[in-house]
Amino acid sequence: MKLKLVRHAESTANVRKAINTKVPGPPLTDLGKRQAEELAERLRDEPVEAVYCSLATRAQQTAAPVAALHELDLQVIDGVHEIFVGELEDVTDREGIEAYARIFYQWIQGELQYAMPGGESGFEVRDRFVTAITQIRNKHEQEHPDGTVVVVSHGGIMRLGVELLAENVPQASPLSGLIANTGTIELATLDGGGWRCVAWDGFDL
Incomplete structure (x- = not known):
């Protein structure tokens, strides 16, 4: 089974360069809506068996054209929404962004005990994301071993989550920079329950 994680298309918060993590959150821009349609076209020939998205409006709007093209129901699930940043919600200033980056850097060094100020710890993010992805795998792996889910x-949780899930992506990898809107990270299942990262936002691994 192949898992294709996709960052949502451009949102109004992206335009403002704001850290926005609460759900349902802001919608897509007009450009973001076009990006979502282009994403669906890129995935037209993929053997897509299921389409999931986070609780956020921007994720649902991004995923909807993909589900429609493949004549699938869009499944909104808990656990894959963006990292909750607490007191840093909606900040745009350099000080706030650097505070986020300091905590996130500790996480990708394996120090998951640290938390965003008033927000989630790395352990909390890891647990909900891994649980959600494991449930998806358990549901689809046997039924669609050659299919794509x-x-x-969202960019932050994708970067952290994949580095924790996949055996071949080292922590603090240079590939773990900002993922573009509608950028993808592709994972393939391994025997025994693990994952292998096969592509990271345009880079084949």
């Missing part, structure tokens, strides 16, 4: 999620 699309999960539209």
Whole structure:
């Protein structure tokens, strides 16, 4: 089974360069809506068996054209929404962004005990994301071993989650920079329950 994680298309918060993590959150921009349609076209020939997305409006709007093209129901699930940043919600200033980056850097060094100020710890993010992805795998792996499952999620949790899930992506990898809107990370299942990262936002691994 192949898992294709997709960052949502451009949102109004992206335009403002704001950290926005609460759900349902802001919608897509007009450009974002076009990006979502282009994503569906890119995935037209993929053997897509299921389409999931986070609780956020921007993720649902991004995933909807993919589900429609493949004549599938869009499944909105808990666990794959963006990292809750607490007191840093909606900040745009350099100080706030650097505070987020300091905590996130500790996480990708394996120090998951630290938390965003008033928000989630790395352990909390890991547990909900891994649980959600494991449930998706358990549901689809046997029934569609050669199929693709699309999960539209968010840049921060995708970067951290994949580095924790996949055996071949080292922590603090240079590939773990900002993922573009509608950028993808592709994972393949391994025997025994693990994952292998096969592509990271345009880079084949």
